Amino acid sequence: MSPRRNETGGQIDRLKTIRFTFDGVPYTGHPGDTLASALLASGVTLMGRSFKYHRPRGVLSAGVEEPNALVTILRGTAREPNIPATAIEIYDGLRVESQNRFPSLNWDVGAVNQLASKVIGAGFYYKTFMGPVVGPLKGTRFWMFCEHFIRRAAGLGHAGTVADDARYERMNAFCDVLVVGSGPAGLMAAKTAADSGARVILAELDPRFGGSANWSGETIDGARAADWASEIVNGLKGRNNVRLLSRTSVWGYYDGNTLAALERVSDHKETAARGEPRHRHWTIRAGSVVLATGALERPLVFPGNDRPGVMLASAAQRYTNQFGVLPGEKITLFTNNDTAYQAAASLKKAGANVATIVDVRTDISDQARALAASAGAELIAGHAVSATDGGKTLSGIRIQRLDRVSGTLTGEQRGIQTDCLLMSGGWSPVLHLASQAGAKPEWDEKLQAFLPPQPTQNWSGAGAFTGHLATADAIVEGHAAGLAAAGGKPRVVEQPAIEPTFVNPEPAPVFEIKADGKSFVDFQHDVTADDVRLAHREGFISVEHLKRYTTLGMATDQGKSSNVPGLAIMAEALGKPIPEVGTTRFRPPYTAVSIGSLAAERFGDLKPERLTPMHDWHLARGATMYSAGLWFRPMIYGHAGETVEQAYVREAKAVRETAGIVDVSTLGKIAVQGPDAAELLDRVYTNIFSSLPVGKARYGLMLREDGVAFDDGTTWRLGQDDFLMTTTTANAGKVMQHLEYFLDVIWPELRVTVTSVTDEWAGAAIGGPKAREILAACVKGTAVDNAALPFMGIVHGEIAGVPVMICRLSFSGEMAFEVYCGAGYGTHVWEALIEAGKPFDLVPYGLEALGTLRIEKGHVTGAEIDGRTTARDLHLDWMLSKKKPFIGSAMMDREGLIGADRLQLVGIVALDNRPLNGGAHIVEELDEENPHGSIGHITACCYAPALGKYIALALVQGGKSRHGTRAHMSDPLRKRFGPVEIVSHHFFDPEGSRMHG
């Protein structure tokens, strides 16, 4: 048995031994141990180095609030930093490393920072590196030089760089009552609610249910508290209306009683069981919530309060009673309240040597005196600890008389030898979840703590969470809360008999002992009482500013132990009472959450992939695919040895010379049907559709309500009340939602239904001088000549036995047809078209060639309809009907939308015969050193085989008025500058003679 481990007592299994390593040194422990308890049992008190000053640190606490003993867990190739040793269950083969030390925990060169501590107080980095440059040692450049060294020297553990191969899960759960915390209050609440028939979830942070019952050393109605708890838990197990979640931190409280929790499923195991995740994220929707999250003991602030060997009194009680580990050989206590006396008596009972109790108060209660006597401890009242001695471990303390009125220390310093100092600065209820739920905590003068406010959501509190620290109160309140949460009628319950009788927990309002030396408020971020006062002197007096300037409460422990002492010191500096200083609102999470659990199974392919019916054909023909939103579309069908440019130029040329075919299945397609369908289209499009004959299509433009261009496309009248609207690929969803909104909200009287049919139709656009001949060769059941199928006409026929719908319209500027068939026959019809096209040199083409053809024609797409341009900017004013109002018609002529200096669509030709860049600016005067004076930008560019030039579309101030003038392209990011000519955007066949044929 190790030196500090008791022979009996606690909830550990001494018959089994677990082997683990800490910084490579082997240690042993027992099932039930945390890393902290096992190390303490082995006599290890030095467990970490502090954030800034690299001071040696031991454990402060025994729970998740631990600010000091942060370690890195090594698991396989992964490393997980900044885990409190107090929250790690040991298992065989556990490997743990200490942090923020070099070369070793025991001998850390970073500790020289302590010598410079006068200089590196709060705000050191801001003052040194921000602000005006004075000489070489200030400003951003100096920061960039120093940053590497600072980042190495300051901070916490380092994350691994290897991918995390652990598996994570997400679960949704619903319950009538969620009980958070399983101390006596939580257990009682869960039991009572479950007995009433409610569906109950009981969540406990620790591996073991019972909370303080596991270590209080009390008896409840004659039974050991731990046994009392076990009995209740056993009674809840296996009930089908109860779910028990241990190792589960409820870390977030959101709207509608939705709570987030993290279950650490297999962290405590050497290897996870088959199929078992590492962590499980729970989203719990609870009818009502019982918060039984307990209270955390606060440290006192005095010089040297961070030395290994100094810890919270309740932590010592827990190490002794739950883990059978005595925290020291000769123990002293320093307190401002009576609960420490109870801890002292409890420690004594477990065999500890409690030598001295130092109390800041002079009026010690009889109960406390009796407890001190039973602990066999010398009671020194009216005194305070003013210093601690020792190096990396505590060897003694020095005490002085404390004048409570002035807060000053008087008289001789007296030294006391001790290797363990326990402190108790009062208790703070764990309000985090209640605060997250939206309520403001209220300051309680008696308990010197913030208490839970009136609930803003459906929760109730029980036990220490409410500020009632006695176990008897917890059980009664838990019963009442459980009953109420389950919807039961209140009934009187008998007070349980608790031994020993609980003390009065109200502390004296003493938070800090002012004396020379570093007195830590926030242990984890090395924020001292002097830092808080410095922040005050420099004007950071709001509690929010204090937090950010000093970083008080901003470390991984989120100020669980430092919040109230920090506020108290600030309040004193301000000369205001604490409630006037206020507190910051707690934010999720309560404890650290693994990113893996939030992502769970949802990583990698997060977005669905939309593939056209002809996708496999494209791949088989060597297409390079391109993702356009969720869709995958062929970019080019490259031949061996071709560059992208060579490929698209070849494809585009083929369309102009023979024929090309492109997959247009991705276009948004909406069936607009009903007696008022034409009326709806008249209202949403700028041009008129009611006059469109059946069997014809028309190009339409939509505006937004504010008059800016929204989307364009063709709409086909298939029947009197039956239209097929096409939208751009990117806007299909938005247009659908736009129509649905107007039909539901603005014009419910219109008898129209809109149905998304994008996925029902496969589409192929076939264009070029030979396109009609190809169609004629394969289409049955209809003629495709000019008479049967004029420009914008629609016919129905058959290709290879499959019904098709053909509309003669052109995006490429050539004689072109869009052929639609049922999506299931997409490839069948496509292959038939390809086969029919063979004698005519039909070439499949991709998005690049499609873009080239449309740029040559000056057709606009989403690059130009960019949410800022108007119809006039794009020279589409011919589409704005004057005969009827439409969406956007009232707003489109506002002053700012019709100004002469607006960016308008133009064509650009490179005069240096080099490629232009999309997004590059157009400038009147070229200044490569100091680019300025942008008059517009390029929206789309290509090499135009029809012109033998590099061309682009651009939005340029003044638009048409600049046709024929020269300017420059300026692209300082890509270092491309060059002369250009501004021309009409109709580069090729402006009369449209080719498509009208």
Add this chain to the structure above:
Amino acid sequence: MLLTCPYCGPRDVSEFTYQGDGNRQRPAPNSQDLQAWNEYVYDRQNPAGDHNEIWQHSGGCRSHIRVIRNTVSHVTSSTVPVRGAVHHRSTERRKPGAKA
């Protein structure tokens, strides 16, 4: 946050799309009153308290619903179909005397 779709029941907010302030009054389509259009398109109250909002159950039945939501507590006190009666259109089409 849960929203209760009048057609589908309570659903997670991630199934819905916010479709704007429900207080907006669209001027008559041929109105030339720019002030009224301006108020309709741009002016919003941003109250701390109950707010009349239009949401679409875009990940569900796609209908639009009018939600009275408290912007401070996120409590929704009312969710009704914007179109009014649930079977609005089907009842309209029914011929007199025809069976339901």
